[in-house]
Amino acid sequence: MPNALVFQSDFGVSDGAVCSMYGVAHSVDDSLNIFNLTHDIPPFHIWEASYRLFQTTAYWPVGTVFVSIVDPGVGSERRSLAVRTIDEKVIITPDNGTLTHLKQFTGIAEARIINESTNRLPDSGESYTFHGRDIFAYTGARLASGSLAFEEVGPSAEPHTVCSLEMSPPFLSSNCVCGIIDILDIRYGNLWTNIHRSFLNELDIYYGDTLEVKIEKGSKLCYSRQMSFGRSFADSRVGEPLIYVNSLDHIGVAINQESFADSYQIDTGCSWKISLKKVQEKR
Known part of the structure; x- marks a missing residue:
């Protein structure tokens, strides 16, 4: 066969x-x-x-x-x-x-x-x-x-x-994890990063925590906002951004029922940097 x-x-x-x-x-x-x-x-x-x-x-x-x-x-x-x-x-x-x-x-x-x-x-x-x-x-x-x-x-x-394109592996920097936008979840406009879920574990980041998210293209800051780390899209309201774990066990960034990529004109590759940092609760 x-x-x-x-x-x-x-x-x-x-x-x-x-x-x-x-x-x-x-x-x-x-x-x-x-x-x-x-x-x-x-x-x-x-x-x-x-x-x-x-x-x-x-x-x-x-x-x-x-x-x-x-x-x-x-x-x-x-x-x-x-x-x-x-x-x-x-x-x-x-x-x-x-x-x-x-x-x-x-x-x-x-x-x-x-x-x-x-x-x-x-x-x-x-x-x-x-x-x-x-x-x-x-x-x-x-x-x-x-x-x-x-x-x-x-x-x-x-x-x-065998020919390889430039790659930029994720890394920890102080209390922050940095990576790139690897690919888009095309139909829905979600961002898929090269940051494996285990990096969040190393920073003691858990579901329900608030993260500061920054996205840069070269030296240009394209996005900066705080959002929650959710188990699924149901953990956010329609139109709200969230961090989640995608089907490849990597970190994704989305807007519930909207396209994050279209909303902020985000693309993919090594020049698109993303950083995630846990927002500490005020005492």
């Missing part, structure tokens, strides 16, 4: 790009089960592509093949990679930073450079702008179907050479 094949891209679904990748995959093996992680990655947003893989891959069975295409360098000298993670998922993607979070938090067991001469959709050799269809979807489908062994993808590469 073929392994699952999961697609992710910044293509959207308003034209035929995604559908053509499905067609290529089914031409390899029409019994393949194909799923979409998302095709709504903002155009060229490699950081978000990296995070969405990290957010998702752990919940899929061993052997699942993921094809991720956010590829502003298509046609350049950047490498095309197939990697096997420590937890035995396979990722097919350009080597442009898309594997940053998986490399850091899951681990890459093995990497191979895709041989684009042998692992390419037949009769597509003169096309250099749609590797998502011609190389990545085709190779991913062959791996998922079992018609191509991982060792046949191409020459091996040292996992440490």
Whole structure:
């Protein structure tokens, strides 16, 4: 039985790009089960592509093949990679930073450079702008179907050479924890940080406490306010901000039934800093 094949891209679904990748995959093996992680990655947003893989891959069975295409360098000298993670998922993607979070938090067991001469959709050799269809979807489908062994993808590469984007780990500073806005909970506009719940434990912060929250972009202060640390959205009134623990056990920031990101024009990445500090009760 073929392994699952999961697609992710910044293509959207308003034209035929995604559908053509499905067609290529089914031409390899029409019994393949194909799923979409998302095709709504903002155009060229490699950081978000990296995070969405990290957010998702752990919940899929061993052997699942993921094809991720956010590829502003298509046609350049950047490498095309197939990697096997420590937890035995396979990722097919350009080597442009898309594997940053998986490399850091899951681990890459093995990497191979895709041989684009042998692992390419037949009769597509003169096309250099749609590797998502011609190389990545085709190779991913062959791996998922079992018609191509991982060792046949191409020459091996040292996992440490896989390209990584800059990361900024969370840290404690006096009675404050500092981190970044890692990603948005897109539909609801909540902010997901890279601060694990355990940091709050170290600062003796518990549900019901009031925290001072500051968000900065570079040297610009974009938000500063006190809010409560709640167990769920039900712990705040509609329209009130709150701190909570998200589904990945990291700290989130939200406005109950409103978009925090839209309200304050907050985005993601290492340049978006956040700090949390417990407000001490007056005696």
